Amino acid sequence: MxxxxxxxxxxxxxxxxxxxxxxxxxxxxxxxxxxxAGASDAHVTITANLVTLLRNHIRGTGCRVYVADMKVRIESLNIFYYPDIMVTCDQRDPKFDYFKRYPSLIIEVLSPSTEALDRGDKFSDYQEIETLQEYVVISQNRQRVDCFRRNLAGRWELYSYRKNQELQLNSLNFSCSLTDVYEDVSLPEK
Structure with a gap:
């Protein structure tokens, strides 16, 4: 940024x-x-894979998935961000045409230039959204997904997923393999 x-x-x-x-x-x-900034092939492919999986999963539930061009508004901080993926199930959100205020899930695909911001200040800012249940950051360099989940006490807990594990998104009662998330992504050899 x-x-x-x-x-x-x-x-x-x-x-x-x-x-x-x-x-x-x-x-x-x-x-x-x-x-x-623009996005890499891996970034766009991961985002497209997840949007497809999530859209198919939430179809008919009243939830909506948004990708890249929809802003989230954090009114208490006077901030608008463009998350890579955002899902809202809140009936108050359809009245906002150019932003959403009540997401339950936000996903960011990390890049070298944004990783520190996405894991730091942006995550801290997102925590101000009362309806947010999960914040997910996805590596584009290796099969690694970190899901920060708000527990019943309001604290954020980290759930990390690695190679070939099942990603669980409790906010949507959704799961998929990391293989599906990274389909058609060329990862660097380690």
Missing amino acids: NISQSQPYLSPEEYLEIEKSSQIKHEYIQGQIYSM
């Missing part, structure tokens, strides 16, 4: 209006906008 040209403070409403016609996606953090 790179900061755009020196910009004065933008209100959320100004940001949303600018973003509707922008050729480049920008995330919004407390009045400043940051341009988004």
Whole structure:
């Protein structure tokens, strides 16, 4: 994520209006906008695999899966992010055309330039979303998925999945093999 040209403070409403016609996606953090970089083949393939699996699983449930171009709004922090994948089952979300506020699941596919942010500040920010039950980060360099799950006490617990294990997403009563997540992805030899 790179900061755009020196910009004065933008209100959320100004940001949303600018973003509707922008050729480049920008995330919004407390009045400043940051341009988004493009994605690798592995990143796009992993995202497409999971969106397909999740969409088939939630069909007819009232839940919706969104990919890359839908923003999540964290109103308490004055932030808009573009998660790689987001699922919302909340009946309040359909009224928002350009962002969602009540996701139960957010997934980020890691890249070298975003991994620290995705695991650090962004995860901390996502924790402010009361409806969020699971936050998942996926490596594109090896079969590794880390799922952070909110427990009944409101604390986040880490569940790590490796080669050929079954990924469990409790928020959607969903499971699939990591082989399915990484289908058609060329991983570096270790």
